[in-house]
Amino acid sequence: MPESAIRPRKEFGKTIAADITHRLREEIIACGLPPGEPLRFDVLRERFGASFTTLREALTALAAEGLVDAQEQRGFRVASVSRQDLVEVTDARVLIEVELIRRSIARGDDDWEIAVISTLHRLKRIEQRDPEHPLRDPEWKIAHRQFHQALVSACGSATLLAIRAELFDRAERYRHLSANFRPRPRDKAGEHQAIMQAAISRNADLAVQLIETHIRSTADNVATYAAHLLDTE
Amino acid sequence: MPESAIRPRKEFGKTIAADITHRLREEIIACGLPPGEPLRFDVLRERFGASFTTLREALTALAAEGLVDAQEQRGFRVASVSRQDLVEVTDARVLIEVELIRRSIARGDDDWEIAVISTLHRLKRIEQRDPEHPLRDPEWKIAHRQFHQALVSACGSATLLAIRAELFDRAERYRHLSANFRPRPRDKAGEHQAIMQAAISRNADLAVQLIETHIRSTADNVATYAAHLLDTE
DNA sequence: CAAACGCGCATTTTCGAAAATCATACCGTT
DNA sequence: AACGGTATGATTTTCGAAAATGCGCGTTTG
Numbered sequence: 001m002p003e004s005a006i007r008p009r010k011e012f013g014k015t016i017a018a019d020i021t022h023r024l025r026e027e028i029i030a031c032g033l034p035p036g037e038p039l040r041f042d043v044l045r046e047r048f049g050a051s052f053t054t055l056r057e058a059l060t061a062l063a064a065e066g067l068v069d070a071q072e073q074r075g076f077r078v079a080s081v082s083r084q085d086l087v088e089v090t091d092a093r094v095l096i097e098v099e100l101i102r103r104s105i106a107r108g109d110d111d112w113e114i115a116v117i118s119t120l121h122r123l124k125r126i127e128q129r130d131p132e133h134p135l136r137d138p139e140w141k142i143a144h145r146q147f148h149q150a151l152v153s154a155c156g157s158a159t160l161l162a163i164r165a166e167l168f169d170r171a172e173r174y175r176h177l178s179a180n181f182r183p184r185p186r187d188k189a190g191e192h193q194a195i196m197q198a199a200i201s202r203n204a205d206l207a208v209q210l211i212e213t214h215i216r217s218t219a220d221n222v223a224t225y226a227a228h229l230l231d232t233e
Numbered sequence: 234m235p236e237s238a239i240r241p242r243k244e245f246g247k248t249i250a251a252d253i254t255h256r257l258r259e260e261i262i263a264c265g266l267p268p269g270e271p272l273r274f275d276v277l278r279e280r281f282g283a284s285f286t287t288l289r290e291a292l293t294a295l296a297a298e299g300l301v302d303a304q305e306q307r308g309f310r311v312a313s314v315s316r317q318d319l320v321e322v323t324d325a326r327v328l329i330e331v332e333l334i335r336r337s338i339a340r341g342d343d344d345w346e347i348a349v350i351s352t353l354h355r356l357k358r359i360e361q362r363d364p365e366h367p368l369r370d371p372e373w374k375i376a377h378r379q380f381h382q383a384l385v386s387a388c389g390s391a392t393l394l395a396i397r398a399e400l401f402d403r404a405e406r407y408r409h410l411s412a413n414f415r416p417r418p419r420d421k422a423g424e425h426q427a428i429m430q431a432a433i434s435r436n437a438d439l440a441v442q443l444i445e446t447h448i449r450s451t452a453d454n455v456a457t458y459a460a461h462l463l464d465t466e
Numbered sequence: 467c468a469a470a471c472g473c474g475c476a477t478t479t480t481c482g483a484a485a486a487t488c489a490t491a492c493c494g495t496t
Numbered sequence: 497a498a499c500g501g502t503a504t505g506a507t508t509t510t511c512g513a514a515a516a517t518g519c520g521c522g523t524t525t526g
């Protein structure tokens with residue numbers, strides 16, 4: 001197997017451009033590239049080992065997702081953050097996620113229930129293993145994302161799922177923004193458990209109410225602990 | 234003025250890539266490039282007069298908007314159409330547009346009212362001038378888009394407006410798809426007038442109901458008259 | 467005869483150099 | 497000293513050639 005020996009440069013997707021898009025997205029969400037940071041081609045070229053054009057393609061895709069700002073003839077920069085944007089993302093998430101939860105509860109079959117239960121189980125196991133600073137654990141982030149994805153996966157609309165995924169990414173960036181200043185993570189395990197139970201027992205109204213609270217309280221937390229980062233823009 | 238003499242290649246935006254993106258988008262929406270059509274670089278290169286890389290950037294952006302399908306290592310093609318996709322786009326539009334109309338009615342000021350009234354006025358004048366086949370008239374298309382844009386423009390969320398714009402484009406492509414087979418356009422002028430009046434008089438429930446009917450009946454029309462194009466995919 | 471392999475062509479994808487554009491500092495004039 | 501214009505350097509944007517990849521066809525093999 002020569003691939004593993006030669007150390008392939010592409011780890012996600014088949015094309016280098018798709019791989020770079022993925023890696024850049026992760027870095028921006030994790031605030032490794034902070035909001036407002038200029039994305040100069042020289043720097044990116046060195047860091048990601050790709051050419052101008054390939055990087056340009058990746059940045060264009062991320063600009064369409066709202067994670068990068070494209071200023072024509074003056075390059076790209078990481079999308080800036082603001083209280084207004086946080087409110088918009090939060091409201092849009094509530095609007096869409098509430099609808100998708102209702103549809104999934106109405107349409108979900110056995111496989112859906114299994115997916116919800118098993119992704120929550122994995123999330124809880126990871127939380128037990130290392131209960132502090134979950135956002136710094138890549139495995140927790142993936143498991144957390146997959147649980148919320150599973151909840152809405154039976155909605156039947158790929159279109160709305162794609163929109164939801166974009167908004168989830170933008171919200172996760174705000175969570176990372178405040179993670180370094182938040183004294184202790186609040187008890188999300190209980191919230192996730194309650195959401196799962198409401199969904200599985202097909203109690204749509206309760207599930208919707210719990211999800212909305214979950215999203216809004218997380219956003220409130222960000223607004224509180226990242227206040228100094230949101231007002232100076 | 235040398236620019237007008239030399240005939241500038243960029244007509245929209247400052248960069249060639251943004252210009253090509255805009256022109257490609259228009260052609261795809263108008264079905265000048267039919268659904269499923271492979272987008273080979275040789276052909277596009279000749280038609281748009283740009284290089285591989287610039288075209289690639291434009292196609293990547295349109296793929297993020299859902300108007301182009303990117304198949305890694307196997308090129309791009311115009312996004313295919315289907316009954317399922319039409320239903321998804323329609324449902325998503327209703328969900329979002331209804332919310333934005335409510336917010337605009339709640340928040341709209343004098344400028345908003347003026348924008349709604351004046352864009353409708355222009356739309357009606359264009360319809361009087363040439364009452365048949367409105368979709369073939371570029372001016373009607375622009376005026377129609379601007380009226381619907383004005384209705385929701387006071388919602389206060391750039392995030393949701395961007396999502397709405399993407400869905401509007403995807404829906405407009407379906408309208409073009411059926412335009413050639415629809416015997417006669419139904420009376421949209423009356424619907425637009427009623428929506429305007431409900432919005433201006435701040436009757437949110439009525440406006441929401443009219444908008445939903447407007448969107449769904451248009452989609453039903455497409456599903457009927459473009460049925461042969463939707464089932465053979 | 468069917469299936470699998472390898473070769474060659476068509477097409478996409480990537481690259482770095484060259485052109486275009488923007489930002490800044492410098493200079494001369496008022 | 498303030499202002500306008502211009503040269504210069506830094507950066508982005510565009511280009512076409514070169515490399516990589518997929519696809520179809522013909523050949524071989526079981």
